[in-house]
Amino acid sequence: MNNSRIKQVMSAVFEVPLDSINENSSTDNLENWDSLRHLNLILALEEEFGVSIPDEEVGNLVNFKLIELTINELVK
């Protein structure tokens, strides 16, 4: 459930088709994932899941798996 909502958000923020986002998506292989869009991604994730991502985590969320892990932790 969270998995597909995260993909939706990432697809919208990085302006790429939904099916191009997968478990291995990261700052290394998504061209649009720059520092400004990273901020937009955090804003969008916080709004989507109604959570506040801790400061120290923000910089670490550099791939799909880490995002999923953090979100799952926060929405518990």
Place this chain on the structure above:
Amino acid sequence: MENLKYTEILQLNKQLSGTISSAPYQIGILSNVTVNAGKEILEYVCRKNQIEPTIEIGNFDNIVQDAALFRDKNLVMVFWDTLNLMDQVSEFFEDLEEDTMASFKQKIYSELSMVFNNLSSTPSVIFNCFSSAYYPINVISESKTHRFVSELNRYVKENAPSNFVLMDIDAIFQQHGLSQCYDQRFYLSSKAPYTVNFLKHYMVSIEPLLLRNNGKLKKALILDCDNTLWQGIIGEDGLEGIDMASSSKKGVFFHKIQQMAVFLSKRGIIIGLCSKNNEADVLEALRTHKDAVLKEENIVIHKINWNDKAANLKAIAQELNIGTDSLVFIDDSDFEINLIREKLPEVHCIHVPALISDYPQQLLKNIYKLFNLNPNKDDLKKTEMYKQQFQRESAKDQFGSIDDYLASLGIELTVLVDDAAYIPRISQLTQKTNQFNLTTLRYTENQIEQFMEHPKSFTASMFVKDKFGDSGLTGVCILKEDEGDPRVIHIDSLLMSCRILGRNIEYVFLDHVIELAEKKGYSTIRAQFITTKKNAQVKDYYEKIGFELLRESEGTKSYSLNISTFKPRNIQYIKINTTLNV
């Protein structure tokens, strides 16, 4: 739109991208904080109003320098946030020496004044007032920070040029709560203080300005009657059974709606009725009900019959000589609202809310967004003028030939050239006129002023009156000398308000403009017709005048006229008063 999530806005924005064919509206954003998340939100607000934006965000914290680069944009938005401004001071601000504070203030004043100068000729600028909401309040004696911020704001209010709209972001903070609008975490990590919520509210609150600047404000408010203008159904409950009393529990909301309709009619907005009822019942209610605030004289047009409402709204637009996209329609019935949304999607529909106590607030929000509430003298007379239009229409029947009829009207035109007193009205006409508009170039007051002051461009304005009344300033022609050839002059803009058309005024005015060009020493006039969705009625206008078509491509026709061989129509029954101050 405020109910949409950021992700949904991004998706919808992407869907709309590339679907709007109009010329791009150039927006520049200057900021000393990170506002990039606002870009797509602003794009979406524009696109859902059929405006295609091109948004450029200046370099971070480079407002003064980038202002010069952005001066030619259609709109510049300035996010000069107090947070980053105050970070320039390394000492504790409350402990700052008075003279250090004074010199800091002077530095900012001079930066502000450079920005004001650089953007003073930009058509439209939105400048956010400085906010002190981020800082704790000292109730016993005003903190230096708060005093400093209010002094900056005073400077801005006193010195900002007239094309600046000062945006009170504190009002947004107040309505939605600072904690909903400002996130310190992201300010500290990325200099991005504003939440997505704030950016949504902000972009929605500037929507009226976007609509105004793009000539998309509405002209008429058309209301249903039963359960829209009053509580109850007149055909069933009778005159005594309907309720619009300020003293009754539910009637008070309808009382407020009627007050708003009267308020709009005083400001030149056309008020109309479209209701399935017996006409006599409704008119009797307006005339005789003791609680009726909205009276017959406030209502310009009504279609009270049993026809379908889409057909009635179309007829209303036609009779008023305005587009259906200039209409706002209010009804309590799902059926009617859906019918109009289906058949006339360009009409702005307002559904009376189920919770009736929300009704006045909801209407007022829409009023602020959709109508021009700062009318000039002409707008104020509009209700009267539209009524005269109907008298003229009905007088038409009494004459055999149309010329006899026109001659009987006693039409008089007055043409003024470069008269600065009418800059606001001229600018407004360029913004609003869609149908009789040959090039549809929109100009702000600033730009009109520049045309008037420039020795090689002329702005002719036309006033019309006849025995039924005074229509005021209803025609504009802007002429510019050719950059290479001083014998050639171009018609940059030519437009007339629709309510004066059909009386040959459109020919007499141009005859006069041609005469004016001749007196100023020009031998050739060049002109263009640029096709838009709405100006088909003038596509052959220049041919009818006698211009020669030079070329035609991609919806633009270019013309030339040799003044020495031009034959004016010499329409005798229209009298021209002129102050040809050549």
